[in-house]
Amino acid sequence: MANHLLFFQERVVGRVKAVAASSPVPWDHFVLLQMSPIESKLTCFAMSRHCQNIDSSNKQRIAQPPRSNGGQSDVTFNFINQCVDTIWVGSTPSIGILDPEFGPENLVIFDGPDRWSGIMWARTNCTTNSSGYFSCDTGDCGTGEEDCQGPAPPYPVTLLNFTINNPTVSYQINLNHGWNKQVRIRPDGGTLVGGSGPCPEVDCSGNIQDVCPSSLVATGKNGLAAGCFSPCDGYKDPKTCCTGDFSGPQACQPSQVSQAFKGLCPQAHTYPADNDPPIYTCKGAAGYNVTFCPL
Template sequence: MASKALINLLLLLLAVTGGRSDLYFHYENRCSYTVWLAASPSIGDADPERNPETLEIFSMPDDWTGSIWARTNCANNASFYFSCETGDCGSGTIDCQSPPPTYPVTLLNFDIKQSVVSYEVSLNHGHNLPVRIQPVGGSLVDGGGSCPVVDCVADISNVCPSNLVAKNKNGQYVGCYSACDQLKDPKYCCTGDFSGPGACQPNEYSQRFKQLCKLAHTYPADSDPPVYRCSGATGYNVTFCPS
């Protein structure tokens, strides 16, 4: 596990050598397995492979709006086509940018406007691994105090309904689909007759996920908790498998 002293040293080196902004994301993989970082749009990460117990500190763009996620169980096939069991982009290469990921996937959504950052953990496209976003310093724009942690660290496999379970070619559990992506029902996707104000409500699937992940958004109209807007944080700790 990286120490605070090591993190501070890396931040100092980045400050000396230059970077795109003063905002740094600390990507730490505490999973017992390798993950491959992905972002849409790109954050310029040329080496997305993250081995267990590793940390990377990355300078983020001054203005960036998009999603970050981790791909799991990735490999090249005999034709050197690179793919992943969850979070795959369909590019065939280790680089993963603009194409949408293969669901299910736990999404970390950010809207960066200089020193003001909006952030959330979203299960709107399912869940493939536990995650946490922890601001380093800063305060809420609305004056509500310090910027809170948001996460989903529970084992969703314990509550994933059988009709939403995602399995690999060997029949092993790899994630849990969202009801919208798997069942294609407008009431779960908040579309059609369910798209108006107040029409999209929690459902039996989102409520089950919310019981374990109270700080994550579990269906398209979920606003509890709100999407936090944080000002003045020096960085954001993004941890995969934090528990």
């Protein structure tokens, strides 16, 4: 194991290093780990005298940053991209991800703030034109830049809702504004607030494109399907948007399309009055594994 090397990039300072597993390296807030998909042995990653095993054959076991002494530490997010394509993570308000580009087979360890409430999402098929303008087929921020600083993205997009009030974190997957990538949120340990047992994972690993009506298909620059609009955003009628006479938990009912969404992603919220499952609140988790295109 002493001969194993882990290649990683410190995006904050823009330096690239190859470090022997036995060599301690400083934690610098944001680290991109790039592991060979063929490596099957456990590799030990040392961070500021803190060492944990990383099983590169199982991307769910991820090194955690060291906790600060005294007071509450920040909340750790472990972003894992198991998609075949590169994604760019967006958030609003900005959670502070300095380099949002995550290639295939990458995992990113990021310490978020201990107080934050907002949404995260994946941007897909992003390109920069000859004028330097950055844009994406889905989840585009509309600023022409990789870093999202503006309002919520145009739909359709799979939304991850988080409210961080350390040591508690509330989380859900929301398809009320459509879908563009499969995703899973898996807390690492912790206990469920207001319930018993561990913090549940929420998963939307089904391919919503398989049940998307042609009238709701969103296409990308290449003319291929890039996502699926929600019935509300696609049809804009009060019944599917649960407005006017259809507002409120009794009058707001799922449409056939949102029921099809639910069939593939039963743990996601698929229409405005959907509260099954409830928005979970977790306390004491070591981190939150956010996996795009979970296997």
